[in-house]
Amino acid sequence: MTMNEFKLDEQPKIKSGFKVPENYFDDFSAKVLKQLPENEPKIITLFTRKKTWLYAVAAIIIIALSIPIYTTILTQESTLDKTTIENYLTNQDAISDDELVNLLDEDDIQKMKINFNIEDKAIEDLLSTNSNLEEYIIN
Amino acid sequence: MEEKDFIQKLLNPKTQNVAFQELLHEYQKPLYNHIRNIVLNHDDTDDVLQNTFVKVFQHLKNFKGDSKLFSWMYRIATNEAITFINLKSKRNGTTSEALQSKIVDNLKADSFFDGNEIQIKLQKAITLLPEKQQLVFKMKYFEEIKYEAMSDVLGTSVGALKASYHHAVKKIEIYMISN
Numbered sequence: 001m002t003m004n005e006f007k008l009d010e011q012p013k014i015k016s017g018f019k020v021p022e023n024y025f026d027d028f029s030a031k032v033l034k035q036l037p038e039n040e041p042k043i044i045t046l047f048t049r050k051k052t053w054l055y056a057v058a059a060i061i062i063i064a065l066s067i068p069i070y071t072t073i074l075t076q077e078s079t080l081d082k083t084t085i086e087n088y089l090t091n092q093d094a095i096s097d098d099e100l101v102n103l104l105d106e107d108d109i110q111k112m113k114i115n116f117n118i119e120d121k122a123i124e125d126l127l128s129t130n131s132n133l134e135e136y137i138i139n
Numbered sequence: 140m141e142e143k144d145f146i147q148k149l150l151n152p153k154t155q156n157v158a159f160q161e162l163l164h165e166y167q168k169p170l171y172n173h174i175r176n177i178v179l180n181h182d183d184t185d186d187v188l189q190n191t192f193v194k195v196f197q198h199l200k201n202f203k204g205d206s207k208l209f210s211w212m213y214r215i216a217t218n219e220a221i222t223f224i225n226l227k228s229k230r231n232g233t234t235s236e237a238l239q240s241k242i243v244d245n246l247k248a249d250s251f252f253d254g255n256e257i258q259i260k261l262q263k264a265i266t267l268l269p270e271k272q273q274l275v276f277k278m279k280y281f282e283e284i285k286y287e288a289m290s291d292v293l294g295t296s297v298g299a300l301k302a303s304y305h306h307a308v309k310k311i312e313i314y315m316i317s318n
Contacts, residue, residue: 006315008280008308014261016281017246017254018175024185025171029163032192036159 142208149199162208163192169282170216176277177220179242179262181251187223191216210291213284217274217292240266257315264314268307275300276307 008014089100148158170191175184194215202211228238243262246252254262265273274293278284279300286297293300 006312008312008315013280014258015254016172016176017252017258017262018172018179018181019251019253020171021181021251025167028167028188029160032163032189033156033160035189035193036196 143204146199146202146204146208159196162195166212167192170212172282173213173278174216174220176281177217177274178224179239179246180249183223183227187216187219191219194219206291207288210288213292221270235270236266260315260318261311263318264311265307267314268310271295272303272307272310275303276311279304 148154174187224235228235290297
């Protein structure tokens, strides 16, 4: 070989010179195998997806079943009978007569009017048989 | 064994582990050399080689058998190695060319490099080549991969590869004489 001629392919092969640490390949595959995902990831996702579907269906069933219960509770509440309300109001000391009157409208008052169709004679009879009449007149 | 049958074994969960170990055994050394020629030091090669096999395993499902297992695996290894070099040079705030010539300048101190002056000179000459010519030269000269197989790996025609190699050799010969 002269200084101005260098033929790479006619030369003995020049090696790269890179060395591998001793026993490097002995445990290399074990090192790689440790890093591999253990299970097939697809199976896991399918399974969890199935689970979510189950939860969703269960939730819908529970809601559907509870609708009739809800509605009965609601209707019961709205049909508290009138006597209960009346009893409550009359026994309620905290509500004054004035407050009650304010709550009544014209219609209610008309309904409360009672007809006293009593004849004069009946009154006279009643008064004459009453022994305490004098007392009433004096007072 | 037919390559198709071997791929079936790799895909079947029952035979997968054994088949993958076979694959590791067959390819770990050639792929190590291939990656080492690109990233140049041992520790980086170790990282890239592990990543390569993990990627191979993860993507086995998508391997359609259009190309050979050999070319597919070399393609993954090449991509991993080049991506690694680019990332490493970016982290160090330099270019991949500058990084490679720095590594080659320090080869004498590398405990896993055992080469004489000519070997160091050759490595130096390679770093001065364009990326594609570097790759073709290393695969042809050091790894002795045939042009047809290389064409499958790199997706370049055999003619273009031969031209690349020819240019690379010329430039290297000039460098070897003048330095």
